[in-house]
Amino acid sequence: MRAGVNTHSTENVEEAYISFLKAQIILDKREGRKYNGFMPNTQQIGKAGELLVQYKLLLRGIESALLTTDSGVDLVAFSPRKQKAITIQIKSNLKPKPGGGRGKLQLD
Numbered sequence: 001m002r003a004g005v006n007t008h009s010t011e012n013v014e015e016a017y018i019s020f021l022k023a024q025i026i027l028d029k030r031e032g033r034k035y036n037g038f039m040p041n042t043q044q045i046g047k048a049g050e051l052l053v054q055y056k057l058l059l060r061g062i063e064s065a066l067l068t069t070d071s072g073v074d075l076v077a078f079s080p081r082k083q084k085a086i087t088i089q090i091k092s093n094l095k096p097k098p099g100g101g102r103g104k105l106q107l108d
Contacts, residue, residue, distance in 0.1 A: 040094065045092050045093065046092050048092065049092025050066055050074050050075060050090050051066075053075060053088065053090050054075060057075075062077050062078070062079070062080070063077065064076060064077035064088075072089060073089060074088060074089055074090045075087070075088040075090060
């Protein structure tokens with residue numbers, strides 16, 4: 001990876017991948033399959049969310065580490081500006097949920 005990575009291009013790749021997955025799900029439903037024959041469990045969804053947050057932090061030059069024990073803290077990141085460690089708890093879900101009452105679907 002080179003310094004000065006443009007996060008906008010990363011977001012475009014993520015959007016394209018999400019669009020691809022949505023199209024694949026539609027095709028699978030038409031053919032009677034569910035999510036290409038694979039439905040991740042909650043632990044897999046949670047781990048994917050943790051890794052995505054760690055990746056996003058790394059793109060911004062922030063070092064972090066995943067914790068292996070389940071103590072309510074998923075990630076510890078070091079803030080170079082404040083010169084201290086910050087604990088992070090991550091919540092992940094597979095599908096968007098309504099955002100506040102009748103709002104449009106969002107990932108929280």
